[in-house]
Amino acid sequence: MTVLAPAASPGSSASPAGTALRHAAPALLAYAAVRLLGVAVLGVWGAAAGSSPHQLLSARWDSLWYTRVAELGYGYEVRLANGDVHSNLAFFPLLPWLERLLSAISPLSPADAGLVVAWTASLFAAWGIFAIADRLYGRRAGTLAVVLWAVLPVGIVQSMAYSETLFTALAAWSLYALLSGRWVWAGVLASLAGLTRPVGAAVVAAVWVAGAVTLIRESRAGGSDGGRPDDSGSGVGEWGVGGWSPDGPRGRWRMLWGVVLAPLGAAGYVLWVGHRTGGGLFGYLEVQGGWGNGFDGGLAFARFIGERLASPAFAAGAGLIAGVLLVLWLYRLCLRQRQPLPLLVFCGIVVALALCASGYFGSKPRLLMPAFPLLLPVAVALARLRTSRAVLVLGPVALASAVYGALWLNGTGPP
Template sequence: MSTSSVPRPEPAAPSGPLRRPALPQAVRHRVPHGALRALALFAAVRLAGIVAVVFTNHLAGHPLFRSLAHSWDSRWYLHIAAHGYGHLIWITQTGGVQADWAFFPLYPGLIRALTTALPLTPGQAALLIAWAAAGVAAYGLYVLGHHLYGRAVATALVGLWSVLPHAVELTIAYTESLFAALAVWSLYCVLKGRWLWAGSLAALAGLSRPTGFAVAVAVGAAAAHEVLRQRGRVPAGLWAGALLAPLGWFGYVLWVGQQTGDPLGGYFRIQSAWDSRFDFGAGALRFLRALLLHGGGFVYPAALMVVVAGVVLFGLLCLDRAPLVLLVFAGVLVLLVIGGSGSFSSKPRFLLPVFPLLIPPARALARSWRVRPARALLVGGALAVVSLLFGAYVTVVAHSPL
């Protein structure tokens, strides 16, 4: 008999002081292998981003941390947290009346709760929430990526998200990190069949941003697909989760309508004063025409490149046959970015939470790492440098809204 057919015993595990203590089984199942390394990578890149902003503030003679906690929309959130709604308006140059009701309540509510419980200023609380949410979102990205594609793709997914051009907004007092955290965990719960959790997190996402309803749409589409696939024989939790998902967004929109005396259209009238409405891309076409005729410095061409890249990546995601819930979530947000009006410089920020767009390049980067790790490392390093420099520039130097 050939010796190759004889079973070989497994090597004995080391004993005594050389033996690594085993994690409890529950922990091993809950924390995918490699997650801590990916989170350390994410934290290192975003910490470098904070340092870059602080250093640029120093060179510009600005307060070192002011750009982190008091940039553009941050000031509205901090005012709402301190004084509530209905106390701040802004009259634009064209006579539009911008009111604080345009901003959804979850983030300022968390800021208010944290400043009540801890001796923090609103700005400090806002940054702490944003940073913690960014970490939760990064961990969710890893868990979701690991569930679908394995450790290498999950690590690449977290790494790419940390070096996006506008990733600086994950570390300033904005809602992108909070929305991303709620979205990624809601969609992951859909993939795992945890419908009540998916619906509850989608409802919270709907309270975080005007675009938060995209999570509810994705959860509802996945639930409908499951009902059709199972011919109606689905657990009650699925129906409950699907019904819960849109309640946060609809609840706030109806509340604003009640406050303004127009239950159905009040919120959208408030948003129109911010030039924020769905115009089927007419505003984007006007912007493109003006950019071609008159130019737009540096920020606006960069924003256009990011938006075009987002559209291309969505096409690749469709070709990649990603799960339905990810396709719907990404598709709704890409459609809103293309078809929505408003400042074009803000559109890359709206794409920041659309993490499924990074799945195709993450898979390509993971393949490259296996074959040519030096090239993959060079690409990642170059993206990180561009992200840090661009983030510091748009936060401190540029005078266009984020």
């Protein structure tokens, strides 16, 4: 994955990517330490429970479906007793493509290749999150944002052969490309994100909204300012700390290319599935329907919570309500923080799709994982603390996340 690094300082012999890597190194080391803690606790738990951490991370639940796509291609399905059909067409192709490629050029099995891809992508995702937070709020806030992402209760998924880390890496760098005015890169990375997960639509929307706002602003200004950022202090203007190219027609053409490229990955796969299944434009929705997935505005999730509240599992229902309110409150803080518009669009769509989709409700925390802008207000608040106090806050959280991850993976249901 190409790193969209800032230019090296004048007179420096280091490459921009090398300079950016050294700048991000403390954040990446902190991230790696948290994730190694999670894997270590899983190993200790596995030794006590007689489970295999390797199998839990590389060959269980969705990981198996990705591996089957890598090994056998598309067409595998499971028919359930109730008539539902679980087809591997529900799984977008970029991760299994990379698994197949890596296993073809190395001695790794597709499952182990999936782990390598996921672990590598997790570092790029952490780097992308750092790059955005550092650009907006400073290096300290960037480091803390990365640590907060690592210590999420479902952070163990970042160490699994799942597609979340690959998607988050592509999404974060696409958004960073927007903030730094690299429209073509933003479109290319958005297209790749669209080949990774259905929620790639959120990245596409961020690119499109940014392009639309840029065109509207230029038209209002009569094109005289060449698309320079608005310094009026508005939430939209603040994303323009280099939010588009100020070089007139050439910049607008690059923007157009980014907007055109962004949806190609997701649209291409969805259209291919529709052609393969004979379902046309709605073919992929039919495949998802076979898994019990859909978008109902959150009605099924609300019923699920209501059932918990009306049962002995009242505490679980109350906890779910608290979790939803926390997510909504964090998004409100993002708005009050006046985050750049592309971040708000991306994060809002990720949150809406996660909370308002029907299907397996235990996966909702995992589906929220790419919504890293939610963590930025917390990172900025923690950045005001002394380092020792921040460690005292995040250290126990990291340990609790590691224990919870080990408990979760040794449970009966998929994350």
